[in-house]
Amino acid sequence: MPAPVPIEADPEPVAEAAMAAEPDEAAISEVADPALDTVQAGIFDNGKMWTFEYPPLDYLRTTYGFSADEEWFRRAHLSALRIPSCSASFVSASGLVMTNHHCARGSIEQVSREGEDLVADGFYAATLEDERPIEDYYADQLIEIRDVTDRVYAGLEGVTGTQERADRRQEVTDEIVAEITEEFGGEDAGFNVEMVELYAGGRYSVYIFRRYTDLRLVISPELQVAYFGGDYDNFTYPRYDLDMTFYRVYDDNGEPLQTEFYFPFSEEGVSEGDLVFVIGNPGSTSRLQTVAELEYRRDVSDQSVVDLLKTRLVALHEYAESHPEEAREMDLRNTIFGFENSLKAYTGIVGGLHDPVKIAKRKDHERRFQAAIDADPDLQAEYGDLIPRMAELQAQKREHDAALSSFLAVGHPQLGSSTMARAFAAFQYLSAQSQGAPPEMVDELKDAIVATPDQPREINEAQLAQRFHDFIRNYGPDHPFVQGILEGRTPEGMAAVIMDGSMLADSATAVAALNTGGLSMDDPAVRIVLPIAQALGPAQQVQAMVTPEETEISSALGRALFEVYGTSVPPDATFSLRIADGVVQDYEYNGTVAPVYTTYYGMYDHYYSYGAGSDWDLPELWLSPPESFDLSTPLNFVSTADIIGGNSGSPVIDQNLQVVGLIFDGNIESLPGDYIYLPVENRAVAVDARGMLEALEEIYQADRIFQELVSGVLVGGN
């Protein structure tokens, strides 16, 4: 640790004569964070998830000197595929398809036969005949886009009222979709026609897909290497993960699909500074949210999710440690990992909302956007008050933030107490009963009490206590509501009282109480429902009132953005095909700089550091790789491409439409990508094409697939 250079804290002495001069009293000034005042919105803060109907030709030309013609874009979208929840692409002329292992887990599990665990153990079809068909699965290839904006607008002409317009829009959509489906031979002709609403209705496109339904599993690595580092490493980089799976699309005759459109594998790969493109289907983004909405998320809604997960995980961890056997049976470890994964995601999102620079950028964007609206009388008339109205709605919700935060996930089977969930149901049941509701309704409510699944007492009681802590955190300990609930007890004390005294402590006693009619409003668990409901009721009413208006304003803001900026700003993600340009570029992390790519050496470093049995364990096959296996082969790399969930499985291609990588994640700094895209730190993480080829050839000896990827055509046989 070479010491930092000392910085002299005092300037050189100045002439004494001058020093004796009168002090400049006015010298003390209060400038609050002046640096933030100069923060400007970037032109791409809203992202770079370009649509294929409005590709940014000029931008690509002026920025990179890259002039793609129509044919380039046509080949790009015809080689890309959308599969359920993920993206994929053709990577050979013989229908070979590439996606992520984490996208294919369900399929791999499905094709596993008795005694096989192909997700864990991996799969390789040594011959074409061994490729295993996946049932109820499909891949959609975008073959045509039609702009139907005018027709939708014409259909909406003169229709007023939110619900009426929504209904009419659905009618017009159904009409158009049906018409085009017919044009393509009807429902069973193997096409899929979808209306895609861009810019929240600023533009309407119909996407026509060729739908392939005969997909077969070709090769997939072991889970351990395809999810190397597990949930720990999820959302992070540097990374060492072979998150790939290959399918093959077959044609109607059961033969490998012959396709002109595919992305050939590059053997050269990427270098720092390279221009790349990600073609895929980003799921959803919230980049049109106003600053007031973001601040509400930061202070209330997303923050309360973080609080919930943090506090509830403690109880789950404690139980897992004290009851290892039961925890194993409940598969509690995976549940915990899932929640920790969510906590990581929400922490990243909330963390970004606390970054003054990000908020300053969103503020500047909003200022400019509002100014542009105000500069045009028509726009001003239609959209001028949207941003302030949205702020008012957030303020309305904030008046109830304590209640809204206090009851989050109250009925959740792990994050909430089952006794409290039962008490809510019991309160409804008893109310209905006493109000003489119809017997069927009373019975239904009774069933709901019994249907609530049991929790281990420790978790149940701890989650109950945590709920009381939520009340204290959100309302303050001295609030009458809190004092009314706790009756002077600690959260833990009150939770114990309820668990000891309530007939709803578990489902067996609940059933007994219901059968004997012994359950009453005086039950210690049921007794607290009324004050909670009284505190929560008004909050829920406000929430119910505000939500549709928020949706309406968001939608109008989307259209306003389109009217102001046109297609120079891409629309929010809609799980439809996009093309994102990016540069292979390092970034500052952890006090140093993250490399543009990692190598197999790093995978082994992690294996030996964390050890067998850890999330960085390696499968048997990898522990003694052949000598020809080149550990210096790039394994994962990063680029500035703008991606988000749904992009998993997207190919990363170069200017020659060759595959250089396979998107599978973003770095931890990309989590605020939900609401702002900042290429200074946001990185898309991909499996490197070179790493895939090396593993296929050297580890899996999957020569026929290696050859197919390299040559572009099926080579047949083993």
Next chain:
Amino acid sequence: MPAPVPIEADPEPVAEAAMAAEPDEAAISEVADPALDTVQAGIFDNGKMWTFEYPPLDYLRTTYGFSADEEWFRRAHLSALRIPSCSASFVSASGLVMTNHHCARGSIEQVSREGEDLVADGFYAATLEDERPIEDYYADQLIEIRDVTDRVYAGLEGVTGTQERADRRQEVTDEIVAEITEEFGGEDAGFNVEMVELYAGGRYSVYIFRRYTDLRLVISPELQVAYFGGDYDNFTYPRYDLDMTFYRVYDDNGEPLQTEFYFPFSEEGVSEGDLVFVIGNPGSTSRLQTVAELEYRRDVSDQSVVDLLKTRLVALHEYAESHPEEAREMDLRNTIFGFENSLKAYTGIVGGLHDPVKIAKRKDHERRFQAAIDADPDLQAEYGDLIPRMAELQAQKREHDAALSSFLAVGHPQLGSSTMARAFAAFQYLSAQSQGAPPEMVDELKDAIVATPDQPREINEAQLAQRFHDFIRNYGPDHPFVQGILEGRTPEGMAAVIMDGSMLADSATAVAALNTGGLSMDDPAVRIVLPIAQALGPAQQVQAMVTPEETEISSALGRALFEVYGTSVPPDATFSLRIADGVVQDYEYNGTVAPVYTTYYGMYDHYYSYGAGSDWDLPELWLSPPESFDLSTPLNFVSTADIIGGNSGSPVIDQNLQVVGLIFDGNIESLPGDYIYLPVENRAVAVDARGMLEALEEIYQADRIFQELVSGVLVGGN
């Protein structure tokens, strides 16, 4: 990127009857960060740099079940060494000494012969005869500690006044040191006697060292592998750095020193959870600083260093890019790295000061400390007002924060403009001249103008402009002082005016102007000195007034801490020997978890990722290691041991006094260790003993050293 588990934002519906109840208006409460109110100071927030005179025997026993006897501690301090600026230790019975390569750079350079660059290329003395003597160097072995507190206190009895007490303290110290030096045979007997003031004078100890002056260089790796990752990776982990060098101490007969006291090398190494100890000399910490002092650092003093480095580095980077040739000649790249290193350190320090949890912990500590003082009438009388007084002093400085921040490092040869430095000197020269000062004084002031080294015009002008930006940032753009300086121009505009019009633009024109007498107070550079001096003068007066009082209060606080907590809290670091206990433990980082150790695989991963020519380049010898070289050998590891600059070169030992590692750095999260020690994230980074042995045996084929480390004795020959 498996998606996060969706968390339902809305609770289950509750009975409508209850929902219709009156809204609870009082439900809206304002609780500001209630979570922080519950943050408590940890008992070891002030650290674990234990002294050898007050070792924490009970703490070690109750915490780890580790009962070390007196002999254990004696062996520990007798095997440890202090060398200039760093720590070291004996690691064989034949005087072999281990320290860091970065501590030994000067020595290695010194012993390089013509045509050799041993720092870069590494060195290995194949035989004993080849070991190269280092001149003017030493290693101190602590052989005895004597508590002289009573004697110092007696000497101070009745002496009042800060200066008087300081002088008397020095006299008593000199007296004691002289007496003990005499007892050990006088000045030239090979001992070094030092007074060590602990707890800012709460305790006084005399440390008696055996001083060894015949040290020879035995083996040192290539700089590239000993500083792998360079300044980028400095202060970070995960890390892959062989930062080691071995010396040998020779006795008065020129034979390798036979020593009973050394730390034998462990061949087993460490595992997660292991207890380890770091024996070394931490340089300095500021853990007694009050919250007001920390807040002043956060808002003013340290923050302005961050601002200075950030803004000034821009100009240096730009020049380095536009003038590569000149930059190489100036060695500008190294200068830049040095500043970036400082920026990293200060950013970590300031970042920690912005962490509300850290500040809350320091506040809670201060509250408890004040309460403990107030609980004892004697303590209250002597120390009761120290903390509030320190806060007042910070408030006084804050009144001048704009001036104090604006003129930081104004005369610095790279971070300041040379023209402005010349202008300050010229102003003094012209003032002295006009006031008829003695000719020698005038001449001296004149020389100072000429002596200011020249800067490239681009850097000079940019730093001048940045200085004006500092004024705007600190005073606000509309402040009369700023307007007076800039006269309506932009910072860049005014800098250009000065550079074009001033006779002080470079030293040649300055000399000419001085020779012709053409320099006057109207020179555009000199003209701005008066307003600056007027703005700065009062600030400097306050600073000058406050500083001695701060020192006095800090010192009293140190004594108060000792009186309240005794030796249960260790004193701030004093570059004297300490023992820090730590546990080998991972920690959360970058969204995942950092491993307890890294391996050589990771070193190669970095080499192939960043590439040849980067800071992660590898020396020739390492590019084709022998097959027997085990890449899975642990290379660096982390523990929770409390260390800081000065600890570099400290051995990490296990309970059997065996070397398991060699401290060389802390992680980025350890930077706030200056003012708070938080083992949740603060990690000491060490070279793993196993990694050292593997490199010595396999890469350097340094069999005789490998054998000596393993057997504990010199094996002689090659």
